[in-house]
Amino acid sequence: MTDKLTVSVLGTGIMGAAMARNLARAGHTVRAWNRTRSKAEPLAADGAHVAGTPAEAVEGADVVLTMLYDGPATLDVMREAAPALRSGAAWTQCTTAGVEAIRDLVAFAREHGLVFFDAPVLGTRQPAEAGQLLVLAAGPSEHRAAVAPVFDAVGSRTVWTGEDGAAGTASRLKLVANSWVLAITAAAGEVLALARALDVDPQHFFDAIEGGPLDMGYLRAKSRLVLDGPLTPAQFAVATAAKDARLIVEAGEANGVRLDVAAASAARMERAAAQGHADEDMAAAYFASFDSADRPSD
DSSP, rough: OOOSSSEEEOEEEEEHHHHHHHHHHHHOEEEESSSHHHHHHGGGGGTEEEEESSSHHHHTTTTEHHHHHEEEHHHHHHHHHHGGGTTTOEEEEEETTTTHHHHHHHEEEEEHOOOOEEEOOOOOOHHTTTTTTEEEEOOOOOGGGHHHHHHHEEEEEEEEEOOGGGGOOOHHHHHHHHHHHHHHHHHHHHHHHHHHHTTOOOOHHHHHTSSSSSSHHHHHHHHHHHHOOOOOOOOSHHHHHHHHHHHHHHHHTTTTOOOOHHHHHHHHHHHIIIITTTBBBBBGGGGGSSOOOOOOOO
């Protein structure tokens, strides 16, 4: 297979649009689709063909890349694409779908003769736009050369977790990593909320931890978004973070593990979304610390 591929990108939200652009810039033929077409149309300026349907997008594709909301949404879109899927094409499933949904996606891949790669990514808007995502991938070694140009275009590094995408090893690792990301984000919001409640200058907290083992670049980055903004456009939206947190909690419950911090993070994200922050960066979960009457101004 040539290094220049025809790649179908299904889902062009924050992450999918950035991935599609980087694939086009790498010289691949990109066919992009999004349920809300207006989100995909700007990709035409980058050389992508904007398709009207999933089936149109996947026609003739060497690789189908899905970056949709969750597992069920991914399965629905792939069913729409089914009439035009080419047997033997590679499917790189990059959505954070959780553990349970992988089974249905794998069954669909087998039914249609697709080579399935479980390939969620770590990173947010900025690394996605820079082509610096970390790709977590599982799939057969004999077919990896077919997807390597895609992973190279969207990411800085690929971590292979296994030979069988059906085992969901990459998706499991993604949940573990996201549990840490969400815990830090929730804790950062609570630190700032408590500082506000106790009339403590947040900078004094950062001065106190500076350079020590409690200091962390991610803590400072999320805190800056709360203190100085902007919360839009989101690096990782509140609504998506809430969905991922619930997937983490469900995975823990299914395997006999109680995840109190993840459950609390999910509740915070859901509360912030209900307050009107669903499309803002997940740092906006900060506002969930306050009752409506006591909320600070956005």
